[in-house]
Amino acid sequence: MVAIQMVDLKRQYAHIKQEVDSAIQNVIDNTAFINGPDVAAFGNELAQYLGVKHVIPCANGTDALQIALMALGLKPGDEVITPSFTYIATVEVVALLNLQPIFVDVDMDTMTMNIDSLKAAITPKTKAIIPVHLYGQSAHMEPLLAIAKEHQIPVVEDNAQAIGGSYTFSDGTTKMNGSMGTIGCTSFFPSKNLGCYGDGGAIFTNDDALAEELKMIANHGQKVRYYHERVGCNSRLDTIQAAVLRIKLKHLDRYNNARRSAADFYDTAFANHPNIKTPFRAAYTKHVFHQYTIQLHQVDRDALIQYLAVHKIPSMIYYPVSSHEQKMLANFGGANFKLPTTDALNKCVLSLPIHSELSQEELTFITETVLNGIKAQQ
Numbered sequence: 277m278v279a280i281q282m283v284d285l286k287r288q289y290a291h292i293k294q295e296v297d298s299a300i301q302n303v304i305d306n307t308a309f310i311n312g313p314d315v316a317a318f319g320n321e322l323a324q325y326l327g328v329k330h331v332i333p334c335a336n337g338t339d340a341l342q343i344a345l346m347a348l349g350l351k352p353g354d355e356v357i358t359p360s361f362t363y364i365a366t367v368e369v370v371a372l373l374n375l376q377p378i379f380v381d382v383d384m385d386t387m388t389m390n391i392d393s394l395k396a397a398i399t400p401k402t403k404a405i406i407p408v409h410l411y412g413q414s415a416h417m418e419p420l421l422a423i424a425k426e427h428q429i430p431v432v433e434d435n436a437q438a439i440g441g442s443y444t445f446s447d448g449t450t451k452m453n454g455s456m457g458t459i460g461c462t463s464f465f466p467s468k469n470l471g472c473y474g475d476g477g478a479i480f481t482n483d484d485a486l487a488e489e490l491k492m493i494a495n496h497g498q499k500v501r502y503y504h505e506r507v508g509c510n511s512r513l514d515t516i517q518a519a520v521l522r523i524k525l526k527h528l529d530r531y532n533n534a535r536r537s538a539a540d541f542y543d544t545a546f547a548n549h550p551n552i553k554t555p556f557r558a559a560y561t562k563h564v565f566h567q568y569t570i571q572l573h574q575v576d577r578d579a580l581i582q583y584l585a586v587h588k589i590p591s592m593i594y595y596p597v598s599s600h601e602q603k604m605l606a607n608f609g610g611a612n613f614k615l616p617t618t619d620a621l622n623k624c625v626l627s628l629p630i631h632s633e634l635s636q637e638e639l640t641f642i643t644e645t646v647l648n649g650i651k652a653q654q
């Protein structure tokens with residue numbers, strides 16, 4: 277058995293090596309490094325896949341979020357509602373733009389934005405809501421979008437962890453994650469469900485005027501070369517990355533299904549265990565398991581991590597410190613927010629290896645070792 281990884285990109289590459297190598301070579305042969313034809317082609321293919329009108333490729337997922345907020349015309353001090361239980365990038369861009377992050381709690385089950393907390397957090401100064409489709413499961417978008425609509429607040433979906441997943445509304449319509457809000461954002465960081473071989477990101481919208489604005493911001497605030505209408509940034513997806521992504525997009529559903537099968541295996545092995553709560557799968561979402569994150573009860577988590585490490589099984593805490601408690605946000609009053617579910621989750625979550633290449637043998641070894649590790653504590 278090869279060493280188990282949280283994410284095994286080497287094995288995934290082995291299956292698509294010829295395709296990828298020739299696509300990269302093609303970019304080099306054409307020296308089409310910046311804005312080569314693969315960038316636009318990938319944008320169109322992704323738009324088609326997501327069922328969204330516009331895809332604006334950019335340099336990474338953090339830029340995608342920043343550019344999205346810049347396009348909404350917010351003013352310093354405007355309030356932006358986000359979960360604290362997320363990767364820091366979601367919140368960092370809010371602070372970077374001198375907007376005020378308003379942290380709301382998450383559900384214990386889904387670990388995504390709690391709708392009652394969202395309702396309670398809305399004020400006349402709320403100018404955006406950023407739901408995060410955490411670990412591969414979409415936030416509860418139907419009630420969230422209804423609240424946003426009622427108050428006319430734009431919604432920016434952080435879809436860095438759930439591309440290829442979807443949400444089904446009560447009328448039966450299903451939409452892809454990232455296509456439901458005013459703007460959707462994603463990351464193509466190598467370990468994401470759709471990852472490239474470096475940094476990358478993209479922004480989605482169905483709004484023509486917003487699409488123009490997003491494109492302009494990502495391109496130094498210019499529509500016409502050398503005529504700069506507003507302060508923007510320089511955020512491009514490299515052609516080499518777009519070429520890789522065009523190939524991997526064709527395999528995305530298969531990759532996500534492999535992740536879901538691995539999650540099924542874990543669920544079965546851990547079913548009804550008194551110390552393990554397996555990831556809750558909300559009926560309204562297709563979970564694409566960017567992470568397989570269990571909640572541990574009455575288990576010494578650090579000791580279990582150690583036990584797994586001794587058996588060469590990696591595991592991770594996503595995330596050990598929640599955003600509102602980061603030093604970075606002290607000046608934004610982060611510590612003043614009281615988020616009991618977020619605090620409880622921080623202490624009990626543990627993410628196990630999950631990726632598109634896990635074998636039954638590896639899954640058996642991981643689940644047996646987790647169960648033995650917990651038993652050893654009792």
Ligand SMILES: *Cc1c(COP(=O)(O)O)cnc(C)c1O
Pocket residue numbers: 336337338339362363365366408434436437462463464465475476477
């Ligand atoms: C990865 C990630 C980002 C940032 O993406 P980068 O490409 O690394 O900048 C933002 N939000 C969430 C939830 C993420 O997981």
